[in-house]
Amino acid sequence: MKAALIAPKFDVAGRIVTVEQTGDGNVNDTYMAIFRTTFSEERIILQRINKRVFSRPEYIMANMRLLTEHVHRRLEAEAHMSDRIWQLPRVIAAKDGTDFVIDADGEYWRAITLIASAHSYGQVQSIEHAHEAGFVLGNFQRVISDLGVDNLYDTLEGFHITPGYLEKLDRALETNEGQARLHASVEAQRAKRFIDDRREWCSVLEDAKAAGELALRPIHGDPKISNIMIDDATGKGTCIVDLDTVKPGLIHYDFGDCLRSCCNPAGEEMQDLSRVFFDTDLCEAIVRGYMVHARSFLTEADRDYLYDSIRLIAFELGLRFFADYIAGDVYFKTRYDGQNLNRARVQFKLTESIEARKKHILDILAKA
Ligand code: GN1
Ligand code: MG
Numbered sequence: 001m002k003a004a005l006i007a008p009k010f011d012v013a014g015r016i017v018t019v020e021q022t023g024d025g026n027v028n029d030t031y032m033a034i035f036r037t038t039f040s041e042e043r044i045i046l047q048r049i050n051k052r053v054f055s056r057p058e059y060i061m062a063n064m065r066l067l068t069e070h071v072h073r074r075l076e077a078e079a080h081m082s083d084r085i086w087q088l089p090r091v092i093a094a095k096d097g098t099d100f101v102i103d104a105d106g107e108y109w110r111a112i113t114l115i116a117s118a119h120s121y122g123q124v125q126s127i128e129h130a131h132e133a134g135f136v137l138g139n140f141q142r143v144i145s146d147l148g149v150d151n152l153y154d155t156l157e158g159f160h161i162t163p164g165y166l167e168k169l170d171r172a173l174e175t176n177e178g179q180a181r182l183h184a185s186v187e188a189q190r191a192k193r194f195i196d197d198r199r200e201w202c203s204v205l206e207d208a209k210a211a212g213e214l215a216l217r218p219i220h221g222d223p224k225i226s227n228i229m230i231d232d233a234t235g236k237g238t239c240i241v242d243l244d245t246v247k248p249g250l251i252h253y254d255f256g257d258c259l260r261s262c263c264n265p266a267g268e269e270m271q272d273l274s275r276v277f278f279d280t281d282l283c284e285a286i287v288r289g290y291m292v293h294a295r296s297f298l299t300e301a302d303r304d305y306l307y308d309s310i311r312l313i314a315f316e317l318g319l320r321f322f323a324d325y326i327a328g329d330v331y332f333k334t335r336y337d338g339q340n341l342n343r344a345r346v347q348f349k350l351t352e353s354i355e356a357r358k359k360h361i362l363d364i365l366a367k368a
Contacts, residue, residue: 010093118231
């Protein structure tokens, strides 16, 4: 169903002016709706949750309620000590009192408030921007740290479990379509070899978790640069959005994801691979920002795996894109044929660049 028919079902004052698609998410569909009354205007974010990815949308909304109310309370309580105004979206209930609307096609829709006077960017704009990204992530992990992993649903089973993505790839390669996709492209075969060379290592974080070295905590799950909002008025980070994957996990998934996203100035969709590299100056700035809060909650063992997490999450995202390409583009939305293969190649180029700069990255982490 059309977003414009769904918007009036949420509990917002006024009449609808426009409902337009916004954002460039790879999974859900996002719209901005403007409501106006005689004397005011409200802009809200409306999203259709991709049920092929999130099989239990009600888990997402339960986590989001719990999380947003908890974080709003904490941010309010700390507001007098803060150097900035932090924001976090609020869940907008439907007029029938539930947290989502199910349309005639069985699709789940939810509404949240829009973050005021702030923007996010697809690529890091400056050293200061990188610092803010790290700072926002560290603060978010801090304010959700006392939510309790047992109180959160697992909204996406297997998320960031790298060996699981390897299994998915292997299964997709057993099909005729998978074999055809692999053999049709030299680049795909090269990507497959790149993955094969890292098979043994890719369980590094899961092994540390199983050995009890690393513990589950509440995490964001997707702290890429385009999910970090920068205040238009101050240039400071003000919010992290996209809360669907807040769930129990390793904080390393977040740390690695933030760095693999922010330190690649070329962005995820770049087609000229020669422009993709891991920028260690940006890395230094993110780590500096992140550590302002993370320093107090990172254990020695946590620190031992930070480098691996950067390398791993870049590799893992490449593996996820590649497995989806081989499976026929069933998970990530695509706009052109071969887009998932190109996205995978970008992440593998980035992984190589991270590997080549290992010593420098370890130095940055040791000083942090
Ligand atoms: C997906 O949907 P979006 O764009 O927020 C993906 C992330 C990836 C990201 C890469 C639920 O996020 O894990 O890192 O694409 N989300 C899910 O851009 O798989
Ligand atoms: Mg996301």
